[in-house]
Amino acid sequence: xxxxxxxxxxxxxRCKGCGLCINACPTKVIELSEGFNSKGYxxxxxxxxxxxxxxxxxxxxxxxxxxxVYREE
Amino acid sequence: MKKLLYKMPESxxxxxxxxxxxxxxxxxxxxxxxxxxxxxIREKTLVxxxxxxxxxxxxxxxxxGTIAAHGRAPAVATGMKRARPDLYVFTYQGDGDLAAIxxxxxxxxxNRGEKITTIFVNNAIYGMTGxxxxxxTLLGMKTTTTPYGRSAENDGYPMHMxxxxxxxxxxxxxxxxxxxxxxxxxxxxxxxKKAFLAQVKGIGFGLVExxxxxxxxxxxxxxxxxxxxxxxMIPEYPLGVFIDKVGDEK
Numbered sequence: 001x002x003x004x005x006x007x008x009x010x011x012x013x014r015c016k017g018c019g020l021c022i023n024a025c026p027t028k029v030i031e032l033s034e035g036f037n038s039k040g041y042x043x044x045x046x047x048x049x050x051x052x053x054x055x056x057x058x059x060x061x062x063x064x065x066x067x068x069v070y071r072e073e
Numbered sequence: 074m075k076k077l078l079y080k081m082p083e084s085x086x087x088x089x090x091x092x093x094x095x096x097x098x099x100x101x102x103x104x105x106x107x108x109x110x111x112x113x114i115r116e117k118t119l120v121x122x123x124x125x126x127x128x129x130x131x132x133x134x135x136x137x138g139t140i141a142a143h144g145r146a147p148a149v150a151t152g153m154k155r156a157r158p159d160l161y162v163f164t165y166q167g168d169g170d171l172a173a174i175x176x177x178x179x180x181x182x183x184n185r186g187e188k189i190t191t192i193f194v195n196n197a198i199y200g201m202t203g204x205x206x207x208x209x210t211l212l213g214m215k216t217t218t219t220p221y222g223r224s225a226e227n228d229g230y231p232m233h234m235x236x237x238x239x240x241x242x243x244x245x246x247x248x249x250x251x252x253x254x255x256x257x258x259x260x261x262x263x264x265x266k267k268a269f270l271a272q273v274k275g276i277g278f279g280l281v282e283x284x285x286x287x288x289x290x291x292x293x294x295x296x297x298x299x300x301x302x303x304x305x306m307i308p309e310y311p312l313g314v315f316i317d318k319v320g321d322e323k
Contacts, residue, residue: 060079068081071075072074
């Protein structure tokens, strides 16, 4: 298990479901949600937060600045 | 306890971007906002938005700004900078704006060494108007106005703005980068920071060409678009720093 524990929040109403964060995440934390947001997209959802290592790759690749990244201490 | 690492920069207004899913404009907007935050110049920065997909850029940045006529952003920015030399001015332009109708403005602004910064987003196509051929479109690439692919005989060759501009003596920083991987996003941020530092230090004109995707008009999904950029655009538009008179970031 990695030593650093991370936590991310995704603004699902802002998300357009492009999937770039899913592609960038090295530990596969994020998946597309089965539900819809009010724009009609399947937003990204942090389904496996226990794997998050707070690398910030999802934040860097998100074109809509939906993701906030924290490190648990 | 949670320690905040990354969140939306203050220099973005928080308004939802009007771009298509997977469009790199949003990443580049965020990088500019982060650089402006890091330099602490948000209240003294003006944005000049172009015509194109990013026409509403002045709404997304939490700073003053205006829109210029198509291609004329460097001319408008020149006026703003000369009237208020204490402020920092940057233009945000696409390839239809900067490399087509605005070629004269950018060439002369760069050659005069105007102390402004230009972020040039090159996605090799006209996005807003529906995927027509741009001067930067690759040879053989299908667009709505080149349905059989761009041919050199009929449509000319792709336009290399950085290679044209690198002879201009007024330029303090000139680089070409991409944003299709997290590592490249960080490199692009450093390049944008240097282009702003060229202005903050009063050295001269700074321009960063950022290769970007247009999943909608390329007709592929955002992740394949990132791969397509790597495979097809990089051989035509090699990355690199062409001019750097800024030195280190101090």
